[in-house]
Every structure is written in structure tokens, then in C-alpha cells.
Amino acid sequence: MKFLRLKHGKEGFIKLVEVLFSILFSEEYIQCKVGVLFPMEAEESRVAMLTLLTVADIEGKGRGMVASQSLQAGQIILQESPVLIYSAFPLKQPPLQAATSSSFQYCAHCFRNLVGENGGGGSVAVTCPSCSHPHDTIFCSPKCHSLALASTHTPWVCQSLNHLRNCPSLVADQADERQVQARFLVAAYNLAMVSPSNFQTLLSLDGGMPLNSEEDTAAILYLNSLISGLPLPEGISAPSLQLTAALLAKDKRNAFGLMEPFSQNRERSVRAYAIYPNASFFNHDCLPNACRFDYLDTAIDGNTDITVRMIHNVPQGREICLSYFPVNLGYSERQQRLLDDYGFGCLCDRCKVEANWSNKDDDDDEGEAMEEEDDEEMGMSAGLDEEETEIELGGDDNFPHAYFFLSYMCDRNDCGGTLAPLPPSCSGGSNVMECNVCGHLKSEEEMKCES
Template identity: 35%
Template sequence: MSSNQPNPNPIGPAPPLLRLVEKPDRGRALITTGPIKPGQIVLVDSPLVVYPSSLASLPVFCSRCFRVLPSQPFRCPSCHVARFCSARCLFLSHPALLCHALPSLISGNVTWPDDLLFLLSAYSLPSSSLLQLLSLHSNSRFSDESIEILHSELSSLLPSNVVPLHFSTETTSSLISKEKNNSFALVIPMNPKFEVCGVAGARAYGLYLWSSMLNHDCLPNVCRFDYVDDLHRENNTDFIFRALHEIKEGIEICTSYVGVTRGYRERQRRLMEDYGFKCECNRCKLESQLKENQVEEEEAEEDNEEEEVKVGEAEEELEMSDIDDDDFLHTEYFERYICDCGGYLAPLPPLQDGAVSNLRECNGCGIVRKDDPGGDGDAN
């Protein structure tokens, strides 16, 4: 078969503690192969590709590990644009096609789309990694004209004597679709100076094979930790997922694609607009029923009728006049697992003797506090 038409590539064995299954209503899913303790690491995922969020990020973050650059960084001897935080990162360098294109991308008055940073990085991958990237699911669609223009711009930036593996308009279209549905942001540190430098939000984006197979739940049982700026971690762009609470064998591990503190209607709107599906997790089913009952009661009140609302076998009968917020049903979850900053509070990994840690770490602000269900806990 022509090299411009990549074959589907097996994604390989599932990570330890997990197995990959196909669910008719959810697609790929990762299921636990045994019981998981609170705080236990259930998945460590290395990126298939990591790439700068924009050209503005290049003078601020290392082009290899994406840590904050020191005052005297190492410059790439080939493109003289990329900068590196250490001799090690300089030696490992950055994607070859991106390196070749950077001088053109920063010169002149042409505004190049940021999508090219991803495409140049993706087409620099070895064939096995590129095929794994192409195996990711996606449902985004783009016009033929926009893809043709993007592919033409990409072609103009390549070395004259180089044709990347599987290079074609069809592959470019597929790559952009995968990127739009599966990219993860590596966020910048909470520091105003980066906004002054023109970088806000994400320092880089990455595509991760197994992380992309985690489905959504509005009350997730795992959360993701990034340690990009940890100088003691060699693989600092790895994602680490830890269990928020005990997970039984055979249960799907899920993360949340949107903020869990958002209301029912807002969550559904964001999920439909950004990911193209309506969530029917247990929380959404319950809150949807509450909304329906609330409408029925409001209609009944117009006729001066009073109704009691019963939701689910496990819920007590509640008068809708007492319901101010969807979240009252999930107060324990929010108090136990959601930090004041909006991040998730997961227990630290179990101790050497297997005991569950009584310390919880926030994946947003990084605060560590004692697990104190009856109080606020002590922050460190």
C-alpha cells in the first residue's frame, strides 16, 4: 500500500491495572482489572506528541520539556529560534520539520495558523507514533477548502527534498480532526508575567494515547495531575491519573471534560458544543429528572396545586421549593474532592504498607491538606 495511505495500527496492550473494552454507547473505555485504592495511580501516560501553543510561547518555555526557560537558555543551533532550558533538552532537540519551518514562521508579515505547529510536529513523528495518533477517535469535520489551504501552507514550509511519511491532504485532515477532539493543554503557572509576555492559558498542547480513551462523567472517579515544572521529574510531560476514592474491579475509570461545579444545563451545553454528545451519567439523569419535576411543579403551582417530588429509589422525598441548586445532592462529593480553586483533591498515593494516605493534593493549585471529612482540614 502507498505510504500516503497509512494502515490502521494496533494501539498495543492496555496499561497495568486496566483493560480496554468497546461499549456500544460510549466507544472505547478503560476498565479496572482489580480494586483500586483512594489515591492509587491508575494510569501514567506519555504523550505521542507535544507542541507549542503559539509562536509567542517560544521565548518563554523550553521547546523540549516546556518548563519555564532560565535567564540564559540554550538556543537551537539549527533554527536559532527555539530555546531550551538545559543541555539535555538541547541534545534531545525538538521536531525536525518544526525546526526547519520556525525561521519562516516568525519572519515577514504573514500570520500563520497555530495549527501548523501541531502538523509540523505530528509529521515529524516516527511512523508507529503517527499511526497511533491517527487511531484516536474524532468527530470533528472541516471543509475541504480549509484543509486544502492548510495543507498547501504546510507544504510550503517543508524542506524541498523531504516528503513526510503518509503525507497527504487526507492525512492532514485526519490529523486536524484528531487534534481538535483529543488535545490536552499543559497550562502555564499562575503568574501574571506570562500574560505580559503574550502567553495565557496553555504553554503547550499534547496528544496522549490512553488519556484520550477516558470517557466523561460529571462525578469522575479519577483526576489528572501534571508536573511540568517539577525539576526532579525526567518525564515531566507525562500525565498521572489518581483515584479520587475506592474503585471496584470492573468499573470504568472516567474523568470530567467540563467543570463539575457547573449546573446541569451549562454542562450539557458545553459537552454538546465542544464534544458533540449529551451526557447521560447518573448525576445528569438525576438532575434531569429534578428539572422535569420542577417544571411540572411550577405548572401545578399556577393552578394552586401542590406536589411532592420523588427522585430515584435512593433519594428521599423533597419539596422542590427547598431546592436552590443542583449541587445539593452532591455536597459530600464537592466538599471531599473539590478544592476552593476548582481543582480536584485526590489522596496522595498509598503508603508503603498499603495504607491510604490522609493527605489530599489539589491538581489545580497544588495545595496539600489533611483529609478531614468533618472539617476544613489543614492546608500546607
């Protein structure tokens, strides 16, 4: 098998991994400066990808993405593959009757749905012969299986997941979240072995999260002892507590949830988590100017790629931000989530305005606030033409972002998605908006009729 061949036949590679581990597991590494750590080829590929965007220091936010040139509504500004991807399902076996809603349904490598209209599996699906719970590790095709053997599901991953699934303290006593974190750590340590440069990229991401609580500390201690107990390849020592803590923080701050398709009246759950090398530089804004699309169940290659598109035009030099959650959340919930998950309080223009709203603790849905706005104000905002799609935050002190909600919020029930125009063609910008959650396409005419 590939892993064993590497271990016994390619001493040079193993030496490299050993050196890497010995550096990585030392405390000094975690305190090193990022620039020093990128290998040349990773740095070069970043530069090549980022012709439209520049990574820059942004006051109070660390690094961020800035437009290197003016960007047009709908323009694709970033499309890239993950450096790391792992299942969002706990390790424990679901009861048989729940199997249809579990990881049984997905390819363990590309995470496409194995059933349903886009199911990639069908009769060619392959089960991992070495997994103790083979149903947890199904691949949609022999191709995905062989790709996984060399990357996401190496024999070491297979052995480690088997070990963890048989660990009663994890599968019986720990919360689902802990089991998913254990999956992440296995994926991350595997990355160090199969792609040292991608592992370095992972380590270079933001994640100096201070421990929030005794619970966090206990979780890190527990997970580190769990991972230290895995059968590590010869010559590789157990990971340090500091490295495990740093990896968990990087995951928490940078992982994107790849979601189940939208379905009305059903809460959307996460199918897999993915970490992208450049998309991780986007900071948050509660009124974003770009948004992400993913097309996990498409049949074409690159289904786990992230695509980031501009919501509206922005000039060169402007910071490009995403919203880390649906934009229709209320002020208090947004602040709480950012504090809990990312360790910062949001000071964006929208939050500055909403901080002064007297009912900010009750604002669980911005849509309601919007409906209370008078028609005149809404009509005026909706009347702005394409040339002026830069959002004006100065107009109305009470609800200056009404224009954003009217123009860029999906209005389908329970969706909460953001709309961005389809990519412009050589004949000009598109006037069809796509929702990044439900996928609904809406023409400018429909939008005008509604307003």
C-alpha cells in the same frame, strides 16, 4: 545534522517513511480498523502499562478504560509520556514588552519554565542557531537541545516553523488558534518521520469528528494548503486533505492542555498541548472517579508525563472516567463544551439529574447550588467513611452529588480543582488530599473541621 544523515545515509528508513506516507495519505487508511494498525511493540507496551486498566467498548462512548481489579483511592493508575507535544503559543512574534508572558519563557522541548524558582534554564539555556526567531526556540539545557534535535525540533521542524513564521497570511491574518493548529500539524508530520509507530498510535485515536461548520472546512482547506507548501523531504508527497482533517480532529478530541501554574485572580492559560497514547482512552464523566495531575515545572525527568490517580475506591469492572474540564461548571456550559469540542451530549448520571433542574440555564456555578442545600443533607454526606467512598447517586433526587462536591472539590477561591488522596503506602491509604489545579494539600482533619 541528524535529519540529513538519516535522509542520505539510511535509505531503509527513508523508504519506510515514504511507504508510510503513501499509505497514510490515502483515504482508505483513515477508514481502516485500529487493531490492524498498531505495530507489535506499541501493542505490547500498551498491554504492559495497563495491568490495572483494560480498554473496552463502552456503549454509546466508543472505547473506554475499565478497572481490571478493584482500585483504591489515591492509587496511581496510569503514568505515561506523551507521543506528541507542542507549544500552545501562536507563531507570530509578540511585541517586545509582552515577551515575558510568551513562549520566550519556556524550554521548547520540555516546556519547563526557564525563569522563576523551578526554572531549568539559567546560564545553560541554549538558543536554536537555525531558527529565524531564535527567542521562540530556547532550550533549558544542552541535553534538552540535543534530545529536541532528534525528536521535537528536527531540522525539518526548524525549517518549517521558519517558513510558517514568514508566511503573512498565517501570522498577520489568521487567528491565534489557527497558528497553534499549524504548529500541531508540523509536530504531527514530523512524528511520522521520527517515530512511525507513535504516528500510527496518534492515527489510531478517536477522532471521526464531522465538520461542524463552514469555518471548520475553511480552516482545514487553509491549513492543508499551508502544510503542502512546506519544503517536504525528498520523495515525500504533500499530505492529503483527509489526513490533515483526521489529524486535526484527533488533536481536538485527545490533546491535554498542560497549564500554567494556578495563581489566584489570574486566568490559567495553556502552555503546551500533549497527546498520550493510553490516557486518550479515558472517557468523560461530570462526576469523575479519577483525575489527572501534571507537574510540568518539576526538575526531575518526565515532567511532561501525565499521572492519573483515583479520587475514591472503585470495584473491578467499573469504568474509570476523567472530567474533561473543571467539575464546577454548570449543566449548560458542560453540555455546550462537550458538543463543540468532542461532538457528544453528556448522558452521565449527574447530567440526567441536572437536566431536570428548572434553573439549569443559570447554573454557572455548582458551588452556589451546593450552598443552598440544607445542612442536614450535607452533614450526612460528609459523614460517610473511607470504606464507603463509592459515590451514591440515588439518595437525594435534587442534589445527589453534594457528597462529591464536599469531599473532592478544592474550596480555594477561583481554583475549581479536584481533590484526590495522595498515593497509598504499604501502611494503607493516605488521608491527605491533593488538589490537581493549585496543588494544595488538605488533611482529613481539616476537611472534617470545615464540614
